Amino acid sequence: MKYVEQGTWPDTMRSFSIMRCNHCSDAPCVTICPTSALHKRSDGIVDFDTSICIGCKSCMQACPYDALYIDPHDNTAQKCNYCVHRVEIGIEPACVVVCPEEAIIAGDLDDPGSRIAAMVAAGDLTQRAVERGTKPNLWYKGAELANIEPLAATRSNDGGIWRDSAGIENSWLDVDLSGSDTETTTPSRRVTDDAGHPRVVYAIDFPMPWGWRVSSYFLTKAISAGIAIAALVAVLFGVAIESMWMRVTAPFLGGVLLLLTGVLLVWDLKRPDRFYYLLTRGNPSSWLVRGSWILTAQAFAFAVWFLAGAFEQEGIVKGAIWLSAIIGLATAGYTAFLFGQARGRQLWNGPLLVWHMIAAAFAVGGGISLIFSLLSETTAELERTGSFSSNNLALGTAAFTWTMLIGAVALGVLALLEAGQKHGPDAAVAYHHMTRGAFAFEYWIGLVFCVISPTISAVAVLLGTPPVIGAAAGLAAMIGVWMVDDAFVKAGQSVPLT
Ligand code: SF4
Ligand code: SF4
Structure with missing residues (x-):
């Protein structure tokens, strides 16, 4: 209520309305649910099966009506299911029967003779958030706007x-x-x-369903993908495959970050014991499931790269770097499509998100590659040549610095484009909260860290400043990307739906 x-x-008036599941004809909660725990029955009721719910809370982000909640007893998503157990034996939902004012009318919309169908046909009814395209099957008569x-x-x-x-x-x-x-x-x-x-x-x-674990998962995934992308840029720059970084350290670190991504994902589930349902009971329409396929492919590519590097198979390493970088673009970007399925969060549905995620992968991938390659290569270079000036190290530094620079500049441009976008009503409120309200400090400081700091430092390194400046900016870029994404994740959920 x-x-x-x-x-x-x-002279006051108080009005009451029931907020509940609309049993939408085009139900985004069903599309996004990774295990089909939420499903549409042939009679139109959107029902749920708690025995296969993994508690990912995606449905809560997808539903524009706040109709779902996590049951604290078994940590699974639940909602009104139109009392299917009653409807199946020919009696009305409990709320209809118990209401002393007959304020709830239920029935079969496909039966033109039913009272509900006649009311809908007569018009003069309103619905909630029809602009979200969910085709809700709940109408309000005489409700206050x-x-x-x-x-x-x-x-x-x-x-x-x-x-x-x-x-x-x-x-x-x-x-x-x-x-x-x-x-x-x-x-x-x-x-x-x-x-x-x-x-x-x-x-x-309502608690915000997603918090710091999701923001952190954005970052670990971006770093993992970015390592592969930066390595490909280095190959294109002509960096030799012989170095430790290019052969084994990069794929190893990429794999570790990928593992961390998986840990954060599972940790955020309300039923982590069922995480493997993502693969065994996967709903192919859900980007959570598609994402798990992409992450698996990324892990495979890193494994090939690492093994080929360990056995010094230069040709295979090059191929694996190409493969890892291409899959890396998908690893970095797929979450934008998952967030696009979250139709309850308008701020997340914008067309720029996928580019933001790929740009972030460039910025943090270039940054971390600078840090680790300097650490590992410097020692090796010193042992071999007695100086830091070997061509390979210089080329690698340039490649990683350029990768970070491209990412940081793109992040800045995308932030400007987002500011100039015409947002829908909910997205406008969320964007306002992110840039001028509760999350503004985190957002703007984050942008300084991931746009301004790496841009200035990268230009300085390319002009001859010691690469350690670029490595420090790489660290700042990672912190900045986390802050910006955390503000984005929280602001998107800061607009109540009921
Ligand atoms: S999107 Fe929300 S209102 Fe629509 S069927 Fe799913 S839970 Fe119900
Ligand atoms: S919490 Fe996840 S698995 Fe459970 S019903 Fe919602 S979307 Fe499906």
């Missing part, structure tokens, strides 16, 4: 009456949006409103 008040005492449309009502700073926030971490109600401006086209719903405008007085606290 959502309570909304409007007016100024004593402020109940149906979250942006039409403000929120009280204390969360409203009877706020139940026990044990909720990262609730969006706790997000400090004091920097937000309600007078502009990017209103925050986190303000006290004494002017009689519609305001939410009772809502449930």
Whole structure:
């Protein structure tokens, strides 16, 4: 139930609406669910099977109606399933039967003789968030706009009456949006409103489903992919395959980062014991599943590269570097498609995200390659030549510096393009929170670290400054990418959907 008040005492009105699953005809929760735990039955009901849910919370990001929650008892996603156990034996859902006012009408929309079908045919009904393209099958009659449309009502700073926030971490109600401006086209719903405008007085606290583990997974994945991309740039620069970095250290480190990516992914599941369902029960329409295929392919390419390098098979190493870099582009970018399936989070659905992720891989891949190649090659060079000036080391430094520079500049350009984009209503609020509200500090400092610092340092290195400056900027780029992505992940979830 959502309570909304409007007016100024004593001329006030409170209205109530039920927020629940819409049993959408084009249900994004079904598309994104990696194990098909959520599925559409032939009668149109969107049902769930808790026995195969891995608790990835993707459905909570995909549903634009906040209809799903994680059951704290068995850590699986659950929602209204239209009381299928009752409907199957010919009786109505429990809420319909128990409502003393007959405020809930249920029935078969395909039966023109049914009461519900007649009501829908008569028109004069509203639906929630139809612009998301989900084709919801729930209608409201006589509902206040402020109940149906979250942006039409403000929120009280204390969360409203009877706020139940026990044990909720990262609730969006706790997000400090004091920097937000309600007078502009990017209103925050986190303000006290004494002017009689519609305001939410009772809502449930929801934790943000995804937090630092997801932001960290962005980074580890970007570094892993970036190592392969930077190595390919080095090959194109003519760097010899004989060095330790190019033969074994790079694929080893790439593999370790990939492993860390998997650990973070599994750690974030509410049912980590079922992580292997991603492969054994994979729903091919889910980018979570496609992503797990891509990560597996990336691991395979790194393994080939490492083994060929260990046995000094130069031709195979070169081929494996090409393969790793091409798969690396997919490794870096696929999450943008997963976030694109999260139709409840408009900020994440933008067309620039995939390019941001690939640019981030260039920036951090070039950065980490500079750091580690300097560490490993310098010692080797010193032993061999007594100086740091060998051609191979210089070429490698140039290749990795250019990779970092391209990534950092692209990240900056993409941030500018994002700023100039026309965002949808929810995305505008989320973008406002990210750049001027609660997450602005993290976002802007992150941009300084991953755009300005590596750009200046890379140019300096290319002009002859010692490469250690570039290596330091590579470290800054990694911190910066994490901060920017963390702000992005949190801001995307900071806009309540109910
Ligand atoms: S997207 Fe949300 S409202 Fe639509 S079927 Fe899935 S859970 Fe229900
Ligand atoms: S939590 Fe993940 S596995 Fe479970 S129903 Fe939601 S999307 Fe499917």
